[in-house]
Amino acid sequence: MPEVIVVGGGATGAGVARELATHGVEVTLLERGSLAAGASGAMHGVLHSGARYAVADPTSARECIAENRRLRRLAPDCVSEVGGLFVSLPADPDGYIDELAAACRDCDIPVERLSGETAREREPQLAETVEAALAVPDGTVDPVRLVAANALAAERAGASINQETAVTDLLVESGRVVGVETAAGKRRADCVVNAAGAWAGDLAAMADIDLQMAPARGVMTVTREQYADRVLNRCRPKTSGDILVPHGGHSILGTTDVAVEDPDDYPREEWEVELLFEELSPVVPALSEATVSHSYWGVRPLYEPAPDAEDPTALSRGFSLLDHAEDGRPGLVSIVGGKLTTYRAMAEATADLVCDRLAVSTDGSTATPLPDAAEATDRFGLEDLLAATRPA
Template sequence: MAIDTTVLVIGGGATGAGVARDLALRGCDVTLVDRGGLQEGTTARSHGLLHSGARYAEADEAGAEECIAENRTLRNIAGAAIADTGGLFVQLAEDDPDYFDAKRDACERIGIPVEVLDGDEARAAVPDLAAGVERAMHVPDAVVSPSRLVAANARDAADHGAAVHYDSPVEGIRVADGEVAGVAVGGALDETISPEVVVNATGAWAGDLAAMAGVSVEMRPTRGLMVSVEHARLGTVLNRCREPGDGDIVVPHEREAVLGTTSVAVEDPDKYERADWERERVREECAAMCPPLADAARVREWWGVRPLYEPDEADRGGRGISRGFFLLDHADEGVGNFLSVVGGKLTTYRLMAEATADAVCERLGVDEPCSTAAEPLPGADDPDTLDGFVADIGGPGPSDSDTAGR
């Protein structure tokens, strides 16, 4: 016998869990399913940087504005899922000073707080910085625990009536009379779900899921490597102040530093090469900012796949700096109750969820406004409580397995 639900959200990463939470808080009947443990995909395999918007400021003003706004919101609602490390954009001798100036000016124009430090001041703040650092900008970057964030969103969704199922992969979608009529879910759930609206929040796998419904989502996933090394002295995020490239971000954890990342197109987000040159490139480039990283002992490494949307990335010539998100309505392809939310970044997951929930509620005639920007996540101020939620969804992912749920 089929399970009836008003909204079926497929994909339990940050965006999908955020959509389920938003809709549940508005009183909607929601079911969330994921093929594995929640947040096992892109979310669990990020570098865990909560962007200030400075990375995008000079090239994507709208994206940067979204980042700084959501940065502030998440600090207010996510508590111990956020570590307030701050961040530095560092200029080395070989880096273009005009790029530094353009980024600083853009940050000031957008309203991203920025403080310029000369090389000596930067090294006083971060003693391990390279002698070749000529100046730096301090910005309000931070570090987010993806596992805690997703687990808290899923718990709040469940506390407000949502049905949350992990280890429950979608095995087929039946379309009849221009709408999704049934979704076959295997694994732990092993049921057919009959929804009024379906939200495809599967990230890099959005194209595969869309194809099950006979519609198209053109994804362009790229892989990226993160290497975590022993280094407890960093304390702040490091960003290389140059055009985005390999090995230009270092993210501090309690006893480790996460070095990232690369960007290589992949055909299949489940099956792709892991190349030795990526390990060498990431280590070399990050050590240019912080020399002790060159010889720091490797603790662990992981690859993630970015959920990039092909039309946007193609317009930007490949490694686009934009990480904007897109909400796709598949009614013009003949499936009137199927939406896909694609692109974006971890920092803006809540905004993506709000936009998606707004569209769903408009379709359903639900007038309740979004409250997720003001309503704290459950357990936000208690790391132990958050880590209990993490254990409930199958444990932490690789991005924060050294800190979450220990």
């Protein structure tokens, strides 16, 4: 069978490895650190219904609701079906709640309009000033366990999962990418899949390909108390400091969106944490007295095919699948952008393309339930990563 190297051990890379291995491809996954150590592990844990993107990015919204439904079935021990509310305050744009409701319906996202009083009955700590709300099927997801479960599924299907294995170069012969180089030596393959997230541009550059990534940092702050049972969103166009996520007796506040030049070296600013409380305390006034457990930052792997966007929030959260044969580098495929909620769709599309290029049949569904997530987390030694990004 053909051999494929997948570079990147986040949700997408682990998902690609699982898809390919299930189709009988010989797969080696290489992750420079630990699985889920990049954007996948350092996110706020929302399983998006798509409502957040329905107005400005309906394509991403439709992808999210489709994958939301699938992941509830495929990864039940990683997902909590808590539901979500988009709450409207007097300071939020007039008419936006109606615009959002209409956009959700257009994207096949179930939505229920609530009065402020009804919203407070469901979430008693909401502010008295909440005028109305939309109930949507947001959920929460444990990203570290989800990545681990995909990696274990890939391994059980025959894939080799390698942590702490950085790629130092791509091997190019007669214009074709034929493998990678690591500290342990050279590894050849029929295809290399670039699933390196915010570092995808760096990997592509090893083959003289200009892949325009636009990484953006975001902070998540964890409180010692839990302030809502559902995912709470500010009912306004997507911006910083507009989401509150329940997690095991705690709350996670998110997030900011600040462009960075180097996803390995960027400032972590206290003003970002302060902004979260400034923007979310009007939704839940008790947050003004909250005790912070800790904060952590992640870097989004945003793709910017037409550079010069001034605001990272304006970039699509959809994904792009790039066959670099079109750039004169056959043998290399990049999967960029997207969200953790849509990782499975990204992996499936990538595997379909690779299998097509390698003449491998993709008959038969790989959309089967994932293995036990706790067992998978233990198998790959990810307990410390869980502790760093999620409260105990």
